[in-house]
Amino acid sequence: MGRTPCCDRAAVKRGPWSPEEDEALRAYVQRHGSGGNWIAMPKKAGLQRCGKSCRLRWLNYLRPDIRHGGFTDEEDAVIISLYTQLGSKWSLIASQMEGRTDNDVKNYWNTKLKKRLLASSVPRLSRSRPPPVAVVPRPTPPPATTAALTSSPFPPAELAIPTVKTETYTCDDFLAPDPFAAAADGSTSASAASPASNWSADTAGGGGEASFFLLDFCAAGSSQDLGAAGQLQQVPGGYYHHYPLDPSLSLV
């Protein structure tokens, strides 16, 4: 059973690419393109590499339009915003950022952004629970020229978050399994609890102009009083509590 391997592992080189291999791959792709067949390409290019490895090397490193180096604050905001809406759809997120690859965005999120956000979260709830998921900039519609998305991930502005309660509420109102209980034993990835994409980072309280929202996960079945009025987004196992950004909160 199982899939046919894409190449003979014993016959191909693995590990870091040498400058010579890079040059051979770059020269071949620039001259012929990938030919729509990455599997056959290494042989034609004189490379002892798996086609998948060639494709990855080209897409993530050798492509001329790739930008290497640090991410800007604006890019940070885009990543955070899109991650909150889309979850770990790295290719989609990267497609909204000129010159960035999904691997870049994924690495940057996992090594820097995620930690930074967790470190800067405000301990609003005393119960043992995951920290706030993210600080969410008001989404900016992607450029109209973006071809990757035929349907925008951004909901229309008039699509409001379904408001379950606007006064003080508690998680006792809801009954569903807590997804983080599973996450605690490592069996569930964090992205499993990522917000669904069908919500809008609209202003809370009906028409304010706050430009950021903080999301708190409210596990179903907990007895925590969430305090201030806000808006609730139902997700499997609980709710996300949306409320305007605390002015004292900083991303850096």
Added chain:
DNA sequence: AATGGATCCAACCGCAGTTGC
């Protein structure tokens, strides 16, 4: 200077979806 832990990132792995026969 040595060393051990933390961090970063390129590359690999395996699965799912798509395509063509």
Added chain:
DNA sequence: GGCAACTGCGGTTGGATCCAT
């Protein structure tokens, strides 16, 4: 319709480098 080949994607790994002690 079924199957195999291929592509694309997200998760994970491992080596290199950095940094604190």
